[in-house]
Amino acid sequence: MKFFKLFEPLKINNMTISNRIVMPAINLNYANDGFITQKLIDFYVERAKGGAAMLIVGGCYIDLYAKGHPMMISIENDKYLPMLTELTKAVHNARSDVKVCCQLYHGGAYTYPQIIGRAPIAPSAVYSKFSKATPREMTLDDIKNEQQAFVEATLRAKKAGFDAVEICANAGYLMDQFLSPLKNKRTDEYGGVLENRIRFPIETIELMRSSAEDFNIGYRISGDDFVPGSNTYKEKAIIAEILGKHLDYLNVTGGWHVTKTPQTTMDVPEGCYTYLAENIKKHVSIPVFASNRINIPELAENILMAGKADAICMGRTLIADPYLPIKAKRGELRDIMNCVGCNQGCFDSIFKLSSVTCLRNARAGNEARTELKPLKEKKKVMVIGSGPGGLEAARVAAMRGHDVHIFEKEDKIGGLINIIWVPPGRNEFKRMIENYTYWIQKYGITVHLQEKVNLDKIKEYNPDVVFVATGSKPILPPITGIDRGNVYWANLVFSGDAPIGKNSVIIGGGATGIELAIYLAKYGALSREAFDFLTFYKALEPDVALNMLHGARNKVTVLEQLPKLGSALGKTTKWVMLDKCDALGIKMLTSVNVTEIGQNYVSYMDANDTEQVINDVDMVYYATGVKPNDNLYSELKELGTYSVVKIGDAKKPETVMEAVSRGYKVGNSI
Ligand SMILES: Cc1cc2nc3c(=O)[nH]c(=O)nc-3n(C[C@H](O)[C@H](O)[C@H](O)COP(=O)(O)O)c2cc1C
Numbered sequence: 001m002k003f004f005k006l007f008e009p010l011k012i013n014n015m016t017i018s019n020r021i022v023m024p025a026i027n028l029n030y031a032n033d034g035f036i037t038q039k040l041i042d043f044y045v046e047r048a049k050g051g052a053a054m055l056i057v058g059g060c061y062i063d064l065y066a067k068g069h070p071m072m073i074s075i076e077n078d079k080y081l082p083m084l085t086e087l088t089k090a091v092h093n094a095r096s097d098v099k100v101c102c103q104l105y106h107g108g109a110y111t112y113p114q115i116i117g118r119a120p121i122a123p124s125a126v127y128s129k130f131s132k133a134t135p136r137e138m139t140l141d142d143i144k145n146e147q148q149a150f151v152e153a154t155l156r157a158k159k160a161g162f163d164a165v166e167i168c169a170n171a172g173y174l175m176d177q178f179l180s181p182l183k184n185k186r187t188d189e190y191g192g193v194l195e196n197r198i199r200f201p202i203e204t205i206e207l208m209r210s211s212a213e214d215f216n217i218g219y220r221i222s223g224d225d226f227v228p229g230s231n232t233y234k235e236k237a238i239i240a241e242i243l244g245k246h247l248d249y250l251n252v253t254g255g256w257h258v259t260k261t262p263q264t265t266m267d268v269p270e271g272c273y274t275y276l277a278e279n280i281k282k283h284v285s286i287p288v289f290a291s292n293r294i295n296i297p298e299l300a301e302n303i304l305m306a307g308k309a310d311a312i313c314m315g316r317t318l319i320a321d322p323y324l325p326i327k328a329k330r331g332e333l334r335d336i337m338n339c340v341g342c343n344q345g346c347f348d349s350i351f352k353l354s355s356v357t358c359l360r361n362a363r364a365g366n367e368a369r370t371e372l373k374p375l376k377e378k379k380k381v382m383v384i385g386s387g388p389g390g391l392e393a394a395r396v397a398a399m400r401g402h403d404v405h406i407f408e409k410e411d412k413i414g415g416l417i418n419i420i421w422v423p424p425g426r427n428e429f430k431r432m433i434e435n436y437t438y439w440i441q442k443y444g445i446t447v448h449l450q451e452k453v454n455l456d457k458i459k460e461y462n463p464d465v466v467f468v469a470t471g472s473k474p475i476l477p478p479i480t481g482i483d484r485g486n487v488y489w490a491n492l493v494f495s496g497d498a499p500i501g502k503n504s505v506i507i508g509g510g511a512t513g514i515e516l517a518i519y520l521a522k523y524g525a526l527s528r529e530a531f532d533f534l535t536f537y538k539a540l541e542p543d544v545a546l547n548m549l550h551g552a553r554n555k556v557t558v559l560e561q562l563p564k565l566g567s568a569l570g571k572t573t574k575w576v577m578l579d580k581c582d583a584l585g586i587k588m589l590t591s592v593n594v595t596e597i598g599q600n601y602v603s604y605m606d607a608n609d610t611e612q613v614i615n616d617v618d619m620v621y622y623a624t625g626v627k628p629n630d631n632l633y634s635e636l637k638e639l640g641t642y643s644v645v646k647i648g649d650a651k652k653p654e655t656v657m658e659a660v661s662r663g664y665k666v667g668n669s670i
Pocket residue numbers: 024025026027028058059103168170220253264291292293294313314315316317346347350356
């Protein structure tokens with residue numbers, strides 16, 4: 001594919017960015033007490049080397065009232081200047097034409113009282129579902145103080161060597177709170193009609209502008225708050241038109257954190273929210289950035305070519321592959337390790353107060369300590385099993401120059417990945433298989449499919465090292481009737497090896513059980529393509545077609561022993577999945593113990609220890625966990641002839657992210 005637009009420079013006020021790929025602000029949780037750390041510098045240096053035109057660092061909190069997270073970067077006073085300067089120097093030294101922008105953050109009502117040790121401040125004392133607190137209404141002095149904090153932070157950013165600042169005014173933060181009739185109930189000159197509600201942002205920008213002349217000021221705006229009663233894309237276009245006259249660029253993202261419309265999860269179609277940037281672009285004359293789920297350069301080019309935006313924010317996908325821009329420029333598209341939108345290492349991590357990592361990229365946030373080690377002695381490596389851990393270990397070992405041979409008992413590589421991309425909205429995991437298929441060819445890895453390995457085979461092959469990545473097997477719950485003919489392991493549904501029930505019971509409401517419930521409820525639904533086709537030709541009424549697309553077709557009941565469902569699901573994905581279950585009418589029962597699976601029924605003890613029965617059940621599936629499938633490993637250890645390492649579920653049942661991370665370490669260790 002040819003890129004006509006993606007690598008064109010773009011002039012933004014008095015700076016020119018070298019291409020159209022921007023890394024938006026991502027609070028990585030790498031700062032220490034507000035200070036920039038070496039880990040953070042290493043992260044951005046790698047992204048500078050990778051070819052992105054501009055790196056937006058932050059959010060950086062501008063004062064204590066603004067502080068959203070304990071491990072955020074601070075720009076609240078001069079003691080942070082030396083390390084902020086170290087960062088900009090290191091990034092500019094890594095690539096002279098990269099621009100680095102500082103995102104100025106103020107959470108307003110989103111700020112947690114337990115983090116700042118006092119009540120948060122906001123335009124009005126309106127309860128925030130996000131912080132679970134009611135803020136104190138800002139006095140006129142507070143307004144002046146916060147505006148001054150923005151000004152001082154801007155001056156500090158300029159002094160530290162940043163090329164621009166961006167106001168974090170999206171997602172329902174302080175600026176959005178002033179703009180929203182839902183959050184701004186003031187009766188003075190900062191509340192009421194839009195002209196008043198927009199006063200705080202305009203005054204702030206103008207104060208920043210007059211204090212830091214010739215500096216570039218951008219603004220991140222929610223393209224639609226997606227909150228009933230707040231600003232929609234229509235009002236946001238008017239707001240952008242007014243604000244645009246005071247700014248150098250607008251960075252358009254999706255809705256608020258508290259919206260019930262998913263913004264970043266894997267089921268959000270790629271490029272879904274670019275219409276929001278397009279909507280705003282029609283009303284302003286400054287550059288407009290598009291954002292959210294733009295994971296591949298082909299899509300970025302397409303958005304630019306269609307004139308929907310002037311630059312593209314690629315956030316998580318540059319965590320997954322910092323070298324995406326360079327690879328795209330060279331036409332090495334199959335080599336790009338793009339984000340799959342799982343959120344496990346990034347969003348879900350920061351909600352657990354951990355640092356950002358990445359399911360796809362074991363090096364993210366660990367750049368200095370994970371350089372590929374030079375090869376001391378070329379070894380013959382046998383990798384048994386081609387799930388995520390085995391494939392990653394094979395890739396890394398082969399990249400370093402080892403002679404790597406993968407043995408897979410099935411007729412295709414991927415192992416567990418072939419299961420996890422099947423449920424609705426999980427399709428992007430398939431890209432992992434496409435990547436590894438390419439790397440197998442690129443790094444000269446030999447693959448033996450449909451080969452079951454035993455000790456004799458290993459002796460015949462005589463490797464120097466064996467990586468045992470033989471995966472896991474299901475834990476069979478000790479329930480009367482579990483051996484009946486209509487009872488199947490959940491994963492067999494996803495691999496196409498189990499029939500689909502019309503009225504099913506799923507034992508186990510963890511991540512797999514919930515994925516399965518949605519899959520079964522919707523099994524046989526109209527495809528999106530058919531929906532598109534039939535409604536285009538007006539062959540079917542849109543509401544009937546919509547029901548055929550989204551409605552449930554099968555009855556499903558989930559029985560979970562624990563008091564909560566989806567315990568292994570990350571925060572950002574869990575609510576989306578549970579909302580879907582509700583919409584599909586899936587019955588989900590917690591704190592129950594299944595006692596018997598009978599002919600056409602399942603009985604269980606409910607939370608009150610009363611026996612209940614579900615009748616007319618045609619299929620039962622169990623998703624009650626897995627255990628290591630490590631027999632071969634034990635045999636090899638007993639033999640004692642070879643150097644053997646266990647990876648992935650064969651070591652201990654773990655997430656795909658943990659398997660990839662371990663695979664990287666193992667592949668880099670021999
Ligand atoms: C861990 C994490 C932290 C984020 N922190 C910020 C932030 O501080 N400011 C901001 O404007 N956006 C923040 N974002 C949102 C991203 O900038 C981006 O809009 C979002 O990830 C969607 O784009 P993507 O699909 O390209 O990743 C964050 C995203 C992640 C994953």
